[in-house]
Amino acid sequence: MNNEILLLFGCGLLLMMLGVYMLVLYRNLIRLIIGVEVVAKGVTLLFLAAGLFRQDIAFIQSLIVTFIIVETVLAAVMLALVVGVHRIYGSLDIRLLSKLKG
């Protein structure tokens, strides 16, 4: 069982690294949100690994459900913002948002 937990942990960590890679290097707003979603997938795997480690799947399931709700609301609001940015600037390039500097 310990090996499976380590495998889940490693995979979650790898997904988090890939998500952060997308967040740091991509300039398209939708790709950045997809990066956040990839990080969220990694975090879900880490939650599952923690639940298996504590042998308390019921508690970790409820945390995962809460996390999915947070993730969904975040994605929905961010995507609505992307549509707004596209309407104003006609572009999804993150560099254009520097115009928002006060």
Add this chain to the structure above:
Amino acid sequence: MLLWVLLGLMVLLTVGACVFRDLLYTAVSLALASAVLAGVLFHYGANIAGVFELSVCAGLITVLFVSTVGMTRDSDQGDETRLGRGFIPLVLLVFIGLDVLILRWLGGALPSIVPGAGSGSFQNVFWNLRSADILGQVVLILAGVFGISALFRLKAKEKKHE
């Protein structure tokens, strides 16, 4: 063995989401990764979390992504990355190397499995142990709904001015 296949598939689909140029393929790749994650959750008996992952992440969020891609398809995509896409396999290898190093360290440091007190069933945890959190979740969902409606209300106002 099944776990290896599922996790390998998930990493491949996530790399696909990084690599694909077309945003539609990227969204579909992410949806498939979510579906595989739901499979992992089912594998460990986390059925309710698996159903949520499958219906909300693989379903609803994908619909939102595809709609947004459709609505913004005519725009300048700002698609290039700071590093070229050719670097992705190299970056992936570096990440896997880092991962293996961390796991080796953890493998030695991790104590044997710590059994928790056991919280009983999911229903007990959700409705009794974490009942206060439910209010927070409802407020969070309402915040999302009001946030989106505020953004689109702005659009209607601007249309009137036009």
